[in-house]
Amino acid sequence: MKRFKFFLRKSAIEKELDSEIRFHVDSVIQQKIAAGLSPEQARWQARLEFGGGEQVKEECRDAHRLALIETTLANLRSAFRFMRRSPGFSAIIIVTLALGIGANSAVFSAINAVLLRPLPYPEPGELVVLHQYNRTKNNPPNPIAPVRLEEWNKDNSTFQAIAGSYTQSVSEASGSSPERLVLADVTPRFFQVLGISPELGRDFTPAEEHFGGPHAVLISDRLWHRLFHADPHVLGKTLRFDSFSVPIVGVLPPSFHFPDKDVDIWSPVPMDAPIVQDRSFTWFTGIGRIKPGVTVARARADLDTVQARLARQFPKTDKNLMAEIQPLKETVVSGSRRSLWILFGAVTLLLLIACTNIAALLLSRTTRRAHEISIRYALGASRGSIIAQLLTEAFVLAIAGSVLGLGIAAAAIRVFHSMAKALPRVDQITLDWQLVLYTLGCALVATLLCALVPALIASRRSISSTLSSISRTQVSARAPLQWTLVGVQVALAVILLVGAGLLLRSFQELGRVSPGFDPNHVLTLRISGNYAETNNQKKMLQSRKRMLDGIAAVPGVESAAISASVPGATSGYPVDVKVTGAAVSPDRKITANEELVYGPYFKTLRIPILAGSTCKEDKLWATAVVNRSFVETYFPNQTVIGRHLTITAVDPKPEIVGVVGDAREDGLNQAPVPTFYWCSPNSNPSPYFLIRTHGKPLALANTLRRKIHQVAPSRSVFDVMPLKQHLYESDSEARFRTLLLSLFALTAISLAALGIYGTLSYLVALRQREIGLRMALGALPGQIRNRFLVQGLSVSLVGCIAGLALAASLSRLLASMLYDVSRLDPLTYAAVAIGVLAVAALASAVPAGRAAHLDPMQVLRQE
């Protein structure tokens, strides 16, 4: 801080101070010699009188420092005077900056909350998510068998502890009608691994974690507020499930959302229960805390060793299994990282455009203020003080802009909360002091970007002294710097427009896609069930059949089926299968997505049956249907009907009874892949019921609820939603991203248009006299207009070409988000070029027209 304030001229001041003091001391010495002292004595006395000189210098420096505070205040006063004097000009700058800074801060708030801020656990970097997978198969990673999880936890050397959880929905029956709650079943150590303790009550006791021990649940802060109105005496109260009651032993803190933000209750799984001992069960998603300083790679190698030992011990079940480990944060945010950084890139471009725009405005302004500046020079101001004054003016405007921008960001955060629900951790996006600091930082950077070059140029002595006379009498203002800035704005806006255009085209292509099934008039809903039920296949099947029949009997329902996943909105599971008796070489892998369906699925979704028949419901697990891609990819010239599928070594081998059309089961933007539909009641305790209705799907919702309550009184109905809505929400993130980018691109081109308009208007004003002369000498208004039009358009053309070239190389970043549109899509690029040039022509036409309508006599008389 000490010397900071005169960084501009520090060395000059120091040097002057040195020689001034030295001159004084030397003069004193000479005087003393003249008075008769010897040179040594004289020097010695002079030093005595003067001290070291250092203290004097320091006090001189203080004089400068105090003065700096005074000048800063004076600069601020002059900045406010400047704002009062030209309110329109200031307002344009403030609003432009507010747009640029506001958009930037809004996206930064999302990046900060989603990507940068650590997860809300102690030492979150140590947390990893674990799965098991079969290294010989293509299958996705599976949950881990309970016994295996315990062995991993016991035998490893790199983890502090490993725990696990799985979720299911349950019906809580203490209210008037059963309510669906989300239950997380957790292993012992679960909360210790995460490092979280209940805000009220306690963690589970060892007794509660043993088979046959007392029941206990922890509840979420949300449920505590909703069911118990945050009653501090909630401990010991009970929740009712099916036939038993469970006491509440604790409430977890509001920030705790693991394994899922929907979880309402946590309950321990006794790891010594007989049912848990089967090595082929896959239950738990593992969560582990590695020891400090251990890398994920080392932890992975460690578990591989542990698992290799288990493979020798239990070859039948564990032979090819491996552990999969991923940092927890990766699993949470990796999906949105790219989107967010692209948006951040877009708003940074936007801020750059805003700054360039303002720089051009300030440049034209400083030329007009040259008179004032030359007077200040005449009064003895230094260049530094003039630059400081100009920067202070810009900084005051930037602060005003960033305050307004913060308001825009706050509004945008509210939009994020309501529109970007798919974004992980979206609820943590808030207006906090970090955002305020960031915004102020933006203001500072914007000030330097906008105002430094104009200030340096304005304060050049030669220019300020000469220009004051030029602007009125001569006509040499070509303003190359202003035009460069305009060109840069156009180029940056073109980049954003191309990006937004490609995403929009992608959406357009997606809208044309035929999904292969008919999502209209289909209602989806889920009915609560738990994993315990799925153990008794026969009973589960009976209950599902009863519910399905009940639903089908409701007037207005055409047909109903059950599926493990929502068609068109959930990514599928590719698994390796074999086909018995098929003429394929044994090493050729057949990989196909597995869909588990029950009831008249193809009829309900209107997927055409191309050959054979549909599922045969009388024999469970016994039949399967494949899609056209399956046949065309693996058995182009053979018949598959009648053959059997081998899916795993132990499962039954279903017979292929039919071939159906390709449906985009994995998402509308995913081309159909080879798929087999296994006709079976899947083991998801709460599968999706798909119901084709005659009228509007939601109109039947309440009737269906009542019917299901009649058939299965202890169950709750949830997630009632038309299939169309599922499809709509499945690409909500992409839609949101496209919407934002389009918004930014439109703002960008508006700013660029403003830049063209402003610069051309300024030039017309500056060259009034020349125009008047030309017209007096016989130039036609049309010629004058064209001269300015051509100038505006040619700069825009250059900017446009540069922008297209940059966009072509930057579009690489977008490539993975595009559906069926090349990142170099000529249509998009051409449309952007034409659009930008049209806007440029429009923005140039107004000032050019003004030039053409100048009255020569009036202009010349002004001189």
Place this chain on the structure above:
Amino acid sequence: MPVEKSELLQGTLDMLILKIVALGPVHGYGISLRIHQISKEVLQVQQGSLYPALHRLERRGWLDATWGESENGRQAKFYKLSAKGRKQLAKEEANWQRLAGAVALIMQMAE
């Protein structure tokens, strides 16, 4: 040194400097010399007060400074009065006359 030296009253140094500088451009050493001579060697300006005062006055815009050649041919920093400084001096002089007069009256009365 036969004559007793007097320290300057706080605040009067600025006025004295302005007064001396009003006579014509002069460097710091010259100022201390003239105050000493004109006051008949009664007033001795400490260099430790003189230079900070000069710089303070310069920053306030009362003094203008330029580098020029001194009597002995060396580069020295010369101070001269600015228009603002001239006004300030006039104000301070008027103020001083009043104050000095008032002090004299009191001293006479006490006798």
